[in-house]
Amino acid sequence: MRKKSYLRALGALLLLALPLLLSGCSSALLDPKGQIGEEQRTLIITAFVLMLIVVIPVIVMTLLFAYRYRRGNPEASYKPNWAHSTAIEVVVWFIPCVIIVVLAILTWHTSHDLDPMKPIEADADAMEIQAVSLDWKWLFIYPEQGVATINEVAMPVDRPIRFRISSGSVMNAFFIPTLGTQIYAMAGMDSNLYLIANQEGTYDGRSTNYSGAGFSGMTFQAHALSEEGFQDWVDEVKTSPDSLSYEDGYPALAEPSRNAPVQYFSNVSDALYNNILESFRGGEPQELGLGGEKHGAHGHGAHGKESVNAEAAE
Structure with a gap:
């Protein structure tokens, strides 16, 4: 009897403590x-x-x-022949x-x-941000501002953002839980995702599709800023001495790295995002050497192509 009373008291205590325990939990969704x-x-x-x-x-x-209908209740009715109730x-x-x-x-x-590809109705026009998943980091390109960042994205509040999402490597998934909706990033695919931040703040973003050893560090921060704050952020990015293009900078950037720090690029090629897309649309993915030279799946670069043509002519 003492054991049963103890268990009942413990159960009641846990039930009363449950709201207090859950009050410490939070969910971005x-x-x-x-x-x-x-x-x-x-x-x-x-x-x-x-x-x-x-x-x-x-x-x-x-x-x-x-x-x-417990065994110890003698008042419970016993109906062994009951079989059906229309009301039930x-x-x-x-x-x-x-x-x-x-x-x-x-x-x-x-x-x-x-629908993630459906534009958001708002007073301001949508701003485009191009997001490319790499091993194991995120590249964000701002075509209107001509800048790019690694593992950091900023946007003005109350302005729709059109994310164009792709991958320079294996499949990942772009997700800012506080803003809602995830969408996959796949090599050679140009996906669209419309989001909007209605409150200023800094929100966590990450990939939600496992992509290898450095996946746990593939996170970024999303800053929702006022128009003035966003312009100040762009001005800060433009003070960086680094530039980025498909031939210069991107091949080294695309190399696998873990827990990549935030990095700014003040000058970005207008064709960078499209070049990344097209590198996977030639029938077979093309790999970049550190010098920016394209190589097909069989290792043929520019000189390799000439040698293949020469063999065909012979």
Whole structure:
């Protein structure tokens, strides 16, 4: 008896302490700072509540049935020949069917409304940022500002951002949980993702698709700034002495590295992003040597191509 009383007291204590323990937890998905994230949070909570309509009654009734029809309750009715109840059948089938229909309509609507490639309606025009996943870091290119960064991205608040996303290596996934929606980065593919930050702050971003030994360090910070703050950030990036182009700088940058530090490039080639895309669209991925020379899958560079033509002529 003492053991049972002890276990009951311990269970009650844990139940009372659960809200206190959960108060220390936080989730970026449930604390969004942008329009897309807020709509996704609403979808998650709505779907969760609808499912609880079924889950909670089942749990409560299971506990009540176990208590009422326990062996030590002589007042519980015993009906060994009971087999069917139309009212119970209607409730058991009707409520889940209604919830499924509501979830289906909700999913259909939000799947189109939250299409990652759908432009966001706002007072300001969308700004383009090109994001390229490398081993194991993120390259962000700003075509309008003519700058680029490694493992740091900044954007003005209340202005839609059109992320053009690709990969210079294996497949990764671009994700800023506080702003919502992840999308995969694949070599030779030009994906689009529209996001917007409605509050100033610094938010964590990362890849959510395992891509090798340095994956754990493939993180970045996203700064949501005022228009003046964003311009100050751009001016700071432009003070960097480094420049970047597909032939000069990018081959060394594309080499695998772990926990890459933040790096700024004040001058970036206009064609860099397209060059990265096209390097994987020739039928076979092309690799870059450190000197910027393209090599096919069989190791033929410019001189190799001439030798192949010469052999064909012979």
